[in-house]
Amino acid sequence: xxxxxxFHQSLEELQREILKMGVLVEEAIYxxxxxxxxxxxxxAQNVIDGDRKINDLMVDVESAxxxxxxxxxPMASDLRVIGTAMKIVTDLERIGDHAVDIAKTTLRLSxxxxxxxxVDTPRMADLAKEMLxxxxxxxxxxxxxxxxxxAKKDDVVDxxxxxxxxxxxxxxxxxxxxxxxxxxxxxxxxxxxxxxDHATNIGEWVIYMVxxxxxxxNV
Amino acid sequence: xxxxxxxKDKIRAQGLSLFYGDNQALFDINLxxxxxxxxxxxxxxxxxxSTLLRTLNRMNDLIPNVTINGEVLVDGExxxxxxxxxxxxxxxxxxxxxxxxxxxxxxxxxxxxxxRIHGIRKKRDLDEIVERSLQQAALWDEVKDRLGKxxxxxxxxxxxxxxxxxxxxxxxxxxxxxxxxxxxxxISTLKxxxxxxxxxxxxxxxxxxxxxxxxxxxxxxTAFFLNGVMVEHGVTDKLFTNPTDQRTEDYITGRFG
Numbered sequence: 001x002x003x004x005x006x007f008h009q010s011l012e013e014l015q016r017e018i019l020k021m022g023v024l025v026e027e028a029i030y031x032x033x034x035x036x037x038x039x040x041x042x043x044a045q046n047v048i049d050g051d052r053k054i055n056d057l058m059v060d061v062e063s064a065x066x067x068x069x070x071x072x073x074p075m076a077s078d079l080r081v082i083g084t085a086m087k088i089v090t091d092l093e094r095i096g097d098h099a100v101d102i103a104k105t106t107l108r109l110s111x112x113x114x115x116x117x118x119v120d121t122p123r124m125a126d127l128a129k130e131m132l133x134x135x136x137x138x139x140x141x142x143x144x145x146x147x148x149x150x151a152k153k154d155d156v157v158d159x160x161x162x163x164x165x166x167x168x169x170x171x172x173x174x175x176x177x178x179x180x181x182x183x184x185x186x187x188x189x190x191x192x193x194x195x196x197d198h199a200t201n202i203g204e205w206v207i208y209m210v211x212x213x214x215x216x217x218n219v
Numbered sequence: 220x221x222x223x224x225x226x227k228d229k230i231r232a233q234g235l236s237l238f239y240g241d242n243q244a245l246f247d248i249n250l251x252x253x254x255x256x257x258x259x260x261x262x263x264x265x266x267x268x269s270t271l272l273r274t275l276n277r278m279n280d281l282i283p284n285v286t287i288n289g290e291v292l293v294d295g296e297x298x299x300x301x302x303x304x305x306x307x308x309x310x311x312x313x314x315x316x317x318x319x320x321x322x323x324x325x326x327x328x329x330x331x332x333x334x335r336i337h338g339i340r341k342k343r344d345l346d347e348i349v350e351r352s353l354q355q356a357a358l359w360d361e362v363k364d365r366l367g368k369x370x371x372x373x374x375x376x377x378x379x380x381x382x383x384x385x386x387x388x389x390x391x392x393x394x395x396x397x398x399x400x401x402x403x404x405x406i407s408t409l410k411x412x413x414x415x416x417x418x419x420x421x422x423x424x425x426x427x428x429x430x431x432x433x434x435x436x437x438x439x440x441t442a443f444f445l446n447g448v449m450v451e452h453g454v455t456d457k458l459f460t461n462p463t464d465q466r467t468e469d470y471i472t473g474r475f476g
Contacts (some may be wrong), residue, residue: 004473073432075459075471212461 007072014064014085015140018092021057022136024050025092026129028099029195033125035106036188037118044106047099054096058089077209084209088139091198091205095132098191098198105184115171115181124160124192127153131199138206147203147210151217157196164189228292229254229393229423230275230312235289237270237279244270246447247289252440257415257424259438259455261431263470266444268427272395275425276312277305293393310337312393313386318402319378321370321385326353326362329370329381333389348388356384357414376407380414387418394418396426400433412437431471435459443467 002008028047035043065086068074074082131153138146165186172182200217207215228251237245245267252258260268270279277298279285290297298308310333322329330349339345349366353359358380362373370381379399386394396415400408415424415437428434434441435455442452443464451464462468469475 002474007473075431075435076462076468078472079460 004072007068007074007078010064010068010072011078011081014061014068014081017057017061017064018085018088019136019140021054021061021089021092022132024054024057025095025099026132028054028096029102029125029129029132029192032099032102032106033118033122033188033192035103036109037114037122039106039109039112039114041107041110044103047103051096051100054093058093061085061089080209080212084139084205087205088202091201095195095198098195102188102191105188108184109181112181115178115185118185120160120164120167121185121189121192124157124164124189127157127160128192128195128199131157131196132202135199135202135206138203139209142206142210144207144210147206148215148217150200150203151219154196154200154218157193161189161193227254228252229294230425231290231292232271232274233290233292235271235274235287235291237267237274237288238286239282240284244447245274248449250442250449250452252423252425254423255420256439257419257426257437259434259441260425260427260444261429261434261441261471262444262450264429265446267447268442268444269397270447271444272314272397272425272427275393275395276309276314277303278314280305310389311391312395313389313391314395314397315379315382315386315399317398319375319382321373321378321381323369323371325367326370326373326381327366329385330388333385337389352384352388353381355387355418356380357410357417358384374407376403376410379403379407379411383411383414383418387422391422393423393425396424398427398429401429408433431459443470445470 028050031043032047034040035047065082068082072078131150134146134150134153137143138150168182168186172179197218204215204217207213230252232248232250235245235248236243248271260272262268273279274287274291275293275298279287287299290299292298293308293312297303298312322332324332327349330352331345334345334348339348350359350363353362358377361377362381370378373381379402383394383399400411403411412433415426418424419439426434426438438455440453441455441458443450443458443462443466445466451458451462451467453463458467459471462471
């Protein structure tokens with residue numbers, strides 16, 4: 001019998017809010033990169049405007065966590081669920097900010113022509129998005145194995161980043177007129193690389209939530 | 220932050236079982252309580268935690284039909300050995316109860332009572348003990364101007380600290396506390412909790428509490444009991460954030476009971 005049913009329902013509610021946030025963030029990554037590939041200013045603006053909702057959700061979850069800490073004095077796994085929620089929403093919010101920065105690049109490049117059609121960048125975005133989805137799946141299903149696998153995927157993202165870096169470097173060396181856009185696209189990739197790191201962080205928190213162990217997946 | 224745990228055991232229960240008639244209340248308890256630290260016993264009502272506490276200074280001797288197997292070692296000596304001086308044991312291992320129980324006499328005489336029994340007669344010596352004990356119990360400033368007044372006029376929280384001062388007056392080594400704040404208001408509770416932190420460097424403290432947050436706040440190690448069995452014993456930080464046993468997890472998160 002659960003003698004703290006209301007409290008435990010509040011913990012489930014936290015999880016639902018985090019998932020809601022996760023869906024919005026995932027969409028922001030997708031649309032941010034798509035707006036860049038298509039140089040679609042309206043789509044980019046939607047991503048920027050939508051960030052507010054993500055930030056609001058973070059504040060809601062943080063407030064709920066602090067309220068539960070103050071009023072319910074959680075222990076053991078309950079405590080870890082709340083601590084994890086507070087950390088995960090920070091990572092999600094940062095991912096949202098990176099998506100916004102990517103969308104802002106679209107605005108800066110509006111009117112320009114891309115140096116070349118983006119192929120690897122959307123691939124990197126897909127991988128980062130996939131990592132985020134895995135991290136959230138691991139969170140919902142309390143699956144340490146899925147969380148641990150994020151380390152490998154992060155390595156793939158890092159590899160792609162290096163590849164794009166070299167490619168853009170070559171283009172910039174070839175033609176100095178490419179430098180401005182080259183740097184912007186490089187920064188976009190840096191954002192994607194950071195997104196993958198945040199997804200890995202979420203995985204680390206899932207491991208902590210489930211097992212109580214702290215593990216560094218980003219080595 | 221990990222609590223520092225002293226390594227030397229002050230008290231150790233070894234293969235300890237206790238029966239009330241035919242009913243077994245404690246099952247083969249093996250537990251070390253380190254010197255200079257606070258050990259908390261937690262668990263639901265009837266789990267045996269108070270029973271175990273009372274075995275540590277033989278308070279169960281007073282209950283008929285109690286059988287105890289195993290040993291309780293204080294500084295390596297089995298207190299259940301036939302030649303144990305029980306009066307001396309209870310001087311060394313004192314107990315604070317759930318409800319403060321001051322004697323119906325003056326504040327001064329409450330404190331001086333124990334030392335007098337143990338042969339201290341000189342007023343100057345007694346004055347010194349009374350002041351030192353009340354200072355240690357963080358009560359001196361509140362009562363120094365009315366030492367001759369009845370202890371019964373003190374508030375509940377003050378009475379409980381008086382009872383702690385009364386124990387300290389006979390210079391014990393171990394303080395057993397049986398839910399010492401359950402009858403106190405929140406501020407008095409915090410004062411007693413604060414006091415335990417000040418006392419633990421000098422005394423080994425073992426506390427039974429129904430208040431898990433209290434155990435988490437003040438103790439260095441915690442033992443969880445269920446139906447007379449010690450389910451888990453470990454560093455308090457760990458036990459309350461990531462217990463090893465599922466039964467402990469279920470209890471402290473309120474998932475049973």
